[in-house]
Amino acid sequence: QKEVEQDPGPLSVPEGAIVSLNCTYSNSAFQYFMWYRQYSRKGPELLMYTYSSGNKEDGRFTAQVDKSSKYISLFIRDSQPSDSATYLCAMKGTSGTYKYIFGTGTRLKVLA
Amino acid sequence: NAGVTQTPKFQVLKTGQSMTLQCAQDMNHEYMSWYRQDPGMGLRLIHYSVGAGITDQGEVPNGYNVSRSTTEDFPLRLLSAAPSQTSVYFCASSLVQAGDTQYFGPGTRLTVL
Numbered sequence: 681q682k683e684v685e686q687d688p689g690p691l692s693v694p695e696g697a698i699v700s701l702n703c704t705y706s707n708s709a710f711q712y713f714m715w716y717r718q719y720s721r722k723g724p725e726l727l728m729y730t731y732s733s734g735n736k737e738d739g740r741f742t743a744q745v746d747k748s749s750k751y752i753s754l755f756i757r758d759s760q761p762s763d764s765a766t767y768l769c770a771m772k773g774t775s776g777t778y779k780y781i782f783g784t785g786t787r788l789k790v791l792a
Numbered sequence: 793n794a795g796v797t798q799t800p801k802f803q804v805l806k807t808g809q810s811m812t813l814q815c816a817q818d819m820n821h822e823y824m825s826w827y828r829q830d831p832g833m834g835l836r837l838i839h840y841s842v843g844a845g846i847t848d849q850g851e852v853p854n855g856y857n858v859s860r861s862t863t864e865d866f867p868l869r870l871l872s873a874a875p876s877q878t879s880v881y882f883c884a885s886s887l888v889q890a891g892d893t894q895y896f897g898p899g900t901r902l903t904v905l
């Protein structure tokens with residue numbers, strides 16, 4: 681079993697839809713949770729970062745962490761064709777660790 | 793700032809050849825890392841460094857060597873390339889403080905024949 685599981689998609693939605701992307705994980709030591717966006721043939725770029733449990737909102741993006749269920753989510757409101765990309769979740773343990781574990785990524789396509 | 797730069801962008805090698813993938817950053821980041829990205833496997837950590845002279849292994853280190861002689865540079869060496877090393881390689885850097893953002897380079901697409 682992988683430490684981080686993520687549905688690879690592809691996920692196709694119409695423009696304006698609310699998108700929900702999810703990851704599950706098995707390591708209860710993970711404390712830091714991140715979402716990256718990766719456009720085709722580009723490097724990943726950080727979208728959201730959350731420490732421990734809770735919600736964080738940034739514009740159209742909301743990240744949720746439920747440590748009791750070992751489940752994290754990224755919501756995209758009013759999705760746009762420019763949101764079409766692969767979304768990767770990533771996580772790591774305490775501040776003394778430097779190994780980031782990434783999900784496989786979910787490919788999202790927002791149709792105009 | 794140029795951020796994280798990687799060279800070359802593309803490379804084709806024959807089995808058994810050696811090469812070095814270059815990575816440099818101009819943000820004075822202590823932490824630098826190398827990942828490989830394969831379809832269905834996501835990003836997997838190869839090696840990382842938390843400062844000049846300090847390196848450690850990640851999830852998939854076999855077949856790769858690294859060194860960190862300066863803060864700015866973190867080259868990745870393939871001593872004897874194998875077809876299984878065909879992949880897209882990304883370098884990333886960040887400060888070492890907990891949760892700090894990793895900045896990724898544009899990637900190197902490597903094919904080993």
